[in-house]
Amino acid sequence: MTTSETPPMATPRVAAGALFFDESGRVLLVKPSYKDGWEIPGGYVEPGESPRAACIREVQEELGVSPAIGGHLVVDWAPAQNEGDKVLFIFDAGILTEEARAEIKFGDGELTESRFVAEAEMDGYLPARLSRRIRTAIRARHRGVPAYAEHGDEPQTR
Template sequence: MVTPDSPLYERDPKAWREYLAEGNAKQARKRVSADVIIRDAAGKILLVNPSYKPDWDVPGGMVEANEPPHVAARRELKEELGVDLRVGPLLVVDWVSPHDPWDDLLSMVFDSASLTSEQISKIQFRDKEISDYQFCDRTQAAERLRPYVWRRVAAALDAQESKSALYLVDGHQAGFR
């Protein structure tokens, strides 16, 4: 067996590659989502109403295998809303614990530029995943989003203001000891 301490590590690149492949096959895989905070000129937050689940959400979606999360967020905006918008800095990483049939998840939330009224007028649902959208203030967003999603979005809004990304666990700021 080849290990990092083994002399084969330096002398046998093929054996080292096999060792890495074995580790890759055994290590856990994580689901990753990539969402985007988008505002209008008045500072309201864009929420979307997905047709496949009961509650509103922020735009974005699941990252595909070997796809960078910020690229996934931009792809999802194009696919679902017909909006080609550059995704900005990372605001939040939220580790979501296993729930119901799902394993854990890393949910990333990115910043973006505000949409102009012209860009908003061009929003069109490209697939059947989104049935409606609305720009909401914080109170309206808190009412429409599931509590754990609202905690993540509220943290992302705080991160926008502080210009400092946050790490969350189930929507709560993680305490480090």
């Protein structure tokens, strides 16, 4: 097959985030300084970097802590208008202890605030697509089995 015969391939942006919980099961959200709204800690994967390594790096850069990051909870195919194709990972960061929470420092200036939010209150903080993705990740964590999602939701099986 020659180069001219090679079919077009997706070249998605890849990002990875960490899902932290408190002892009550609430999710850690962070407020970026560079845009409106809230997010979970994380960011884009750099060339040659694995999604898990990017998640660990981003948590360290954004929060100044280095907790253990577990396996992935969800992989989400989530193309966005004006941004193109995206593959987004959420990793299980477990419970962020009170001691670890006391060590959080927003060293790189990307974040201005963090707070734990109950699942029922997430819609007031997050874009709908991220709320769906986090809910899918929470369900996957409870099942003990990672999930595949499209636009935040698990596809219905036939």
